[in-house]
Amino acid sequence: MNRREFLGMAVAGAGSLLPGCGGGSSGVPVMGGPLPPGGAALAQGLPLKSLATLANATPEAGRFSAALVAAPADLSLLQGRTTSLWLYNGLLPGPVVDVREGDHVRIALENRLPLDTTVHWHGLPVPAEQDGSPMDPVRPGATRIYEFDLPPGTAGTYWYHPHAHQTTAQQVSMGLAAPFIVRAGDDPLAHLPEVTMLVTGIRLDASGQVSPGTAMDFTVGRQGEQLLVNGGRLPVHSVRPGSTQRWRILNATSARYLRLSLDGHAFTLVGTDGGLLGAPVGPLSEVLVAPAQRVEIVVTASSTPGARFTLRAQRHAIDTMGMGTYAAEDLLTLATTAESPVGPLAVPSSLRPVASLGPAVARKRVTLTQSGMGMMAGAGSFLIDGRPFDMNRVDYVSTAGDVEDWEIANQTMMDHPIHVHGTQFQLVSRGSGGFATPAPYAAWIDTVDVPSGTTATIRMRQDMPGKRMVHCHILEHEDAGMMAVLEVRPR
Numbered sequence: 001m002n003r004r005e006f007l008g009m010a011v012a013g014a015g016s017l018l019p020g021c022g023g024g025s026s027g028v029p030v031m032g033g034p035l036p037p038g039g040a041a042l043a044q045g046l047p048l049k050s051l052a053t054l055a056n057a058t059p060e061a062g063r064f065s066a067a068l069v070a071a072p073a074d075l076s077l078l079q080g081r082t083t084s085l086w087l088y089n090g091l092l093p094g095p096v097v098d099v100r101e102g103d104h105v106r107i108a109l110e111n112r113l114p115l116d117t118t119v120h121w122h123g124l125p126v127p128a129e130q131d132g133s134p135m136d137p138v139r140p141g142a143t144r145i146y147e148f149d150l151p152p153g154t155a156g157t158y159w160y161h162p163h164a165h166q167t168t169a170q171q172v173s174m175g176l177a178a179p180f181i182v183r184a185g186d187d188p189l190a191h192l193p194e195v196t197m198l199v200t201g202i203r204l205d206a207s208g209q210v211s212p213g214t215a216m217d218f219t220v221g222r223q224g225e226q227l228l229v230n231g232g233r234l235p236v237h238s239v240r241p242g243s244t245q246r247w248r249i250l251n252a253t254s255a256r257y258l259r260l261s262l263d264g265h266a267f268t269l270v271g272t273d274g275g276l277l278g279a280p281v282g283p284l285s286e287v288l289v290a291p292a293q294r295v296e297i298v299v300t301a302s303s304t305p306g307a308r309f310t311l312r313a314q315r316h317a318i319d320t321m322g323m324g325t326y327a328a329e330d331l332l333t334l335a336t337t338a339e340s341p342v343g344p345l346a347v348p349s350s351l352r353p354v355a356s357l358g359p360a361v362a363r364k365r366v367t368l369t370q371s372g373m374g375m376m377a378g379a380g381s382f383l384i385d386g387r388p389f390d391m392n393r394v395d396y397v398s399t400a401g402d403v404e405d406w407e408i409a410n411q412t413m414m415d416h417p418i419h420v421h422g423t424q425f426q427l428v429s430r431g432s433g434g435f436a437t438p439a440p441y442a443a444w445i446d447t448v449d450v451p452s453g454t455t456a457t458i459r460m461r462q463d464m465p466g467k468r469m470v471h472c473h474i475l476e477h478e479d480a481g482m483m484a485v486l487e488v489r490p491r
Helices: 003-007 168-173 476-477
Strands: 063-077 079-087 096-098 105-112 120-122 143-149 158-159 180-182 194-202 226-229 236-239 244-251 258-262 267-271 276-284 287-291 296-300 310-312 330-334 362-370 383-386 395-401 403-410 415-420 426-434 435-436 447-450 455-461 466-472 484-491
Touching: 063 096, 096 105, 158 168, 158 244, 158 276, 158 296, 168 194, 168 426, 168 476, 180 194, 180 403, 194 276, 226 330, 244 258, 258 330, 276 296, 287 296, 362 395, 362 415, 383 466, 403 415, 426 447, 455 484, 466 476
Parallel strands: 063 105, 096 180, 194 244, 236 330, 362 403, 395 484
Antiparallel strands: 063 079, 105 143, 120 158, 158 180, 194 226, 244 296, 258 287, 258 310, 267 276, 267 296, 310 330, 362 383, 403 455, 415 447, 415 466, 426 435, 426 455, 466 484
16 A cells, blocks of 8 residues: 555645646545634735835946845734844845846945844855855844856846855844846836735734744645735735736745645736746746745736736645645736726847857766655655755765756655756756656746646756755755755866
8 A cells, every 4th residue: 555545635626837737636635724713813804015126226237236124023914913023124025136237236234133043045146155045144233245147048037035054034024135136238028017015924823923833744745824915915906907917926925835826817827936038928827836936927908997806826735744735725816997098018039048058978866765654754754865964964966067967856745946046057858657758848947846746857967066955845844854965067
């Protein structure tokens, strides 16, 4: 009897490796949905908040210089009560870094938190010593300057967040996350109005404070959270009927898979983690965004004035243990105004070429393992190659400039979004039982979803020497040891 038969679980759709490839759900018990007993609910239905932008302190062209302060802050999230959070510059979410290809970026982080922190520039091709890894902590009271260049070809939707050893989940759940947008001078979608939507989660106790993590969280990820968009619960985004917009959607939750759909609308996928696709994909009725992933979609609103539609995270299964199905949850209301309709804006048939990396000169195999069976295993049950993270050990070695194929085999009973620092890569195929299906389209990604029982093959090239992290981006899994060290050596 195999483990799935033992558990009596029937597995439905296996999710997707690229946004837009589908998704599934099974009849297992549902997580999410109603708040746990005593949980405090946030106000709903306020206008979608526009995110603040981190101010550039220098007028010099091609340079971006700014300051971030990570510090405790009290916000009034509930009527008559304040909630203690940890925030960048006192903002929930943190301020957007909005820069251009070719810019030289210099950001000073001051740590006013009671514990070590870092800033990881998620998905950006920064030098290893500027990557904000757990090997480079910023102590309480200290200031650390991060400095790097943004080469041509890096335009896309990224984000930044802490990556401190064993406390990343705690720091992100307390509010430390924000978008990082890199723009291109030749953006083929520059004519479209755009909206950035950062999806986060918050779990409050009866007193209105952020609930601490539990042992269960370290098995299936932080559950029972209320999903927020730009810091608001079920906000309303009002648009003129028939108008077309570019939505940048970032999944900054610690563990929640977002299988997104928009009532009464199809949309077009134009970008993934590392920027635009070569050509639009769609129309689509849904797109799966795993933890840490980003998508760019183009939405043309209904031409009906005064109508309301819901952007929803659909029910989605992520495991075979009977604990990992997310209930459907509404994220945002798209409301058309009473104005007369306008005509849609066109999306070009060609966007930005996704260059081939060429043939691989080396192969690696990464095996996602677990030391027990779900709840019975407790914290630390999910591992890479059967070993917990040790920052003093090198697990993989690559040579800068070499193109490699990595086979990531998930032998656990849960899906895992795997993130590799320092580069963007391309999905080659996904499969199980000796069968592999090629990726449906070329795309740059830095986080690949690997459903239970499947193998994902990715092709990548690391161009800068140094030590990089490879880890599950269910942050509780990362903190519990599901992380490895890749050393990139100079040629």
